[in-house]
Amino acid sequence: MTLTAPDAPRPPEPRAPGRPRSSxxxxxxxxxxxxxxxxxxxxxxxxxxxxxxxxxxxxxxxxxxxxxxxxxxxxxxxxLKRPPADPDTGDVREDLLILARSIGKNKDPRAEKIMPCLVPEAMRSAEQYTTYQQIVEPRRAVTREILRRGIARGELRADLDVEVVLTALTGPILIQRMLRWNPRLDEERFPEQVVDLVMKAITA
Amino acid sequence: MTLTAPDAPRPPEPRAPGRPRSSxxxxxxxxxxxxxxxxxxxxxxxxxxxxxxxxxxxxxxxxxxxxxxxxxxxxxxxxLKRPPADPDTGDVREDLLILARSIGKNKDPRAEKIMPCLVPEAMRSAEQYTTYQQIVEPRRAVTREILRRGIARGELRADLDVEVVLTALTGPILIQRMLRWNPRLDEERFPEQVVDLVMKAITA
Known part of the structure; x- marks a missing residue:
């Protein structure tokens, strides 16, 4: 491989970073x-x-x-990690459940190998922390939106701290899937158990 | 270094694994x-x-x-990671708060460097998973005990799932401390916010 290797034609205009490329x-x-x-x-x-x-x-x-x-x-x-679709079923518990069950599950089997490795790297360098954040932030945005809709519809307490609640929902499921942190848990039921626990605390 | 290097005297009896050694x-x-x-x-x-x-x-x-x-x-x-003392203040929220605030904080500064590295290794091999579990299990045991006392005293709902609750308490705090997972959170306040959220769900 050299700097003069044959090449696909360059697109006519420089593209904005993050914009999908198609060649x-x-x-x-x-x-x-x-x-x-x-x-x-x-x-x-x-x-x-x-x-x-x-x-x-x-x-x-x-x-x-x-x-x-x-x-x-x-x-x-x-x-690799496209953000999940917002389920928007009209019911907060149902929306959170769909999202909670998708945490750590990926269509692309390479994600299962890559994501856990990204975590320790994210801890070591500012660049990788930024990369990690750019991947997880769109997922957090969906959860944030579900919670805000729940507040707007009066299903959830108006005074809840959205950032605290979304981290309390995601953190245990992520750590359990990544590490099997608590071996006494039922992996299949755990996402629903966390959603139900948190729902008890945030329902209006 | 060779196999015949000078050596401290061997103890008279073989010791049980895990028993403190003193030489x-x-x-x-x-x-x-x-x-x-x-x-x-x-x-x-x-x-x-x-x-x-x-x-x-x-x-x-x-x-x-x-x-x-x-x-x-x-x-x-x-x-490195001695299990925390059981605070046993007589009040579940107070006990949980003391424990929550100690998550990821260590007297030995080497722990801050070693523990995050152990996490990815724990994901890769059964031996390291066992090692990791042997370190975290005594901490989980303290939280379990706090929750059980709370149930026995009637402070907490009798039907709560202790394993789910202790993972829901610890998971978010651990992932936030290890990864600064959600940059919008106030690091100092977060442990108390998680305890208060979970307490809302489990108080009798």
Missing amino acids: RADEAIIEATLDLLAEGSSIEALAIEAIAARAGVGKATIYRRWAGKDALLRDALAR | RADEAIIEATLDLLAEGSSIEALAIEAIAARAGVGKATIYRRWAGKDALLRDALAR
């Missing part, structure tokens, strides 16, 4: 990044050179589209 | 293990040879006292 090379680069991470590469060790080799493109192709590894990682991880 | 060599070995982990060694990479060199003992001294690396790690990590 075949972009797709191959994103897939190569996710494959290498899922095969056990740490984010730190992941090299643009290795991504280029796996994607069958030149390093220049990557640098033409992304400012650097962090920008590429953000797009790749955003692809 | 100066044992102390040095435990301290060396914690130092190396705090300096960034992964559990996987940690070698008995390196521990022996740092402690100034022979490898044989270590193998005479511990069956292997896992047993030594369990003792070293148990030393």
